[in-house]
Amino acid sequence: MKIAETIGEVRTQVAAWKRAGLTVGLVPTMGYLHEGHMSLVEEAARRCDRVVASVFVNPTQFGPGEDLATYPRDFARDRALLEDHGCHLVFHPSVEEMYPAGAATFVEVCSEMPKQLCGKTRPIHFRGVCTVVAKLFNIVTPDKAFFGWKDAQQLLILRRMVRDLGYGVELVGCPIVREPDGLAKSSRNTYLTPQERQAARVLSQAVFLGQKLVAEGERDGDRLVQAMKACLLAQPLARIDYVQAVDSETLEPVHTLRGTVLVALAVYLGKTRLIDNFIAEGL
Numbered sequence: 001m002k003i004a005e006t007i008g009e010v011r012t013q014v015a016a017w018k019r020a021g022l023t024v025g026l027v028p029t030m031g032y033l034h035e036g037h038m039s040l041v042e043e044a045a046r047r048c049d050r051v052v053a054s055v056f057v058n059p060t061q062f063g064p065g066e067d068l069a070t071y072p073r074d075f076a077r078d079r080a081l082l083e084d085h086g087c088h089l090v091f092h093p094s095v096e097e098m099y100p101a102g103a104a105t106f107v108e109v110c111s112e113m114p115k116q117l118c119g120k121t122r123p124i125h126f127r128g129v130c131t132v133v134a135k136l137f138n139i140v141t142p143d144k145a146f147f148g149w150k151d152a153q154q155l156l157i158l159r160r161m162v163r164d165l166g167y168g169v170e171l172v173g174c175p176i177v178r179e180p181d182g183l184a185k186s187s188r189n190t191y192l193t194p195q196e197r198q199a200a201r202v203l204s205q206a207v208f209l210g211q212k213l214v215a216e217g218e219r220d221g222d223r224l225v226q227a228m229k230a231c232l233l234a235q236p237l238a239r240i241d242y243v244q245a246v247d248s249e250t251l252e253p254v255h256t257l258r259g260t261v262l263v264a265l266a267v268y269l270g271k272t273r274l275i276d277n278f279i280a281e282g283l
């Protein structure tokens with residue numbers, strides 16, 4: 001496995017692979033990797049001849065007062081994990097490499113999508129995500145790129161960006177990977193105190209309850225959301241940011257569950273904000 005710190009090194013390697021007729025899969029990450037990321041790398045290795053993973057804590061997707069400075073980092077460990085799981089090239093650029101002095105160009109999906117759900121408390125987040133992912137697509141020129149459904153809003157916004165800008169990249173969504181007690185894997189789980197970690201099970205309990213209610217025939221979005229909120233409220237350490245059922249195309253709230261619906265939630269445990277969701281299809 002090679003490590004590249006510059007855009008030039010990545011371009012040279014990818015060009016050589018393309019000349020040899022090999023397909024390239026990209027797994028964008030912010031590092032501090034866990035089994036969720038590894039499932040993306042493994043899927044990329046199954047579907048593509050060569051796998052590129054990026055490890056870059058992207059400053060433009062963090063708002064003022066968010067956890068950019070404290071976001072966990074451990075490149076030595078990430079590198080070993082990536083090598084073990086079949087990655088061929090790690091792109092680990094500096095902030096200056098990705099954002100040269102005076103960088104002033106952003107990519108933004110200018111619809112309601114980035115304003116909904118997490119966008120309400122993180123107004124510049126998805127602009128930062130789209131900008132860095134667009135740059136990674138330009139640098140790596142992958143055939144396919146792999147993202148987790150855990151960040152469902154991110155994946156749906158990136159799908160829109162890819163369609164609108166005509167990127168020739170196939171976005172592959174991979175299932176949420178969970179801890180044995182149901183908690184969705186996240187680098188931010190490491191922020192939780194033992195007590196908060198215990199309490200964090202309630203997120204997946206609310207998700208599983210929502211899935212069960214939909215499977216049993218619930219089609220009233222408001223009733224579904226109320227039931228999930230009641231589940232979360234039973235945990236005194238949990239503070240609800242949002243629970244919403246939204247249209248999977250526009251991300252705007254729906255009152256009747258029809259077609260494909262994203263049911264998403266964000267919950268604070270102490271200072272840590274965690275998210276979880278499920279997609280209900282064929283309604």
Ligand code: PAF
Pocket residue numbers: 028029030056058061129132133151154
């Ligand atoms: O999902 C993430 O870890 C990040 O938002 C991403 C896609 C790597 C962009 O920085």
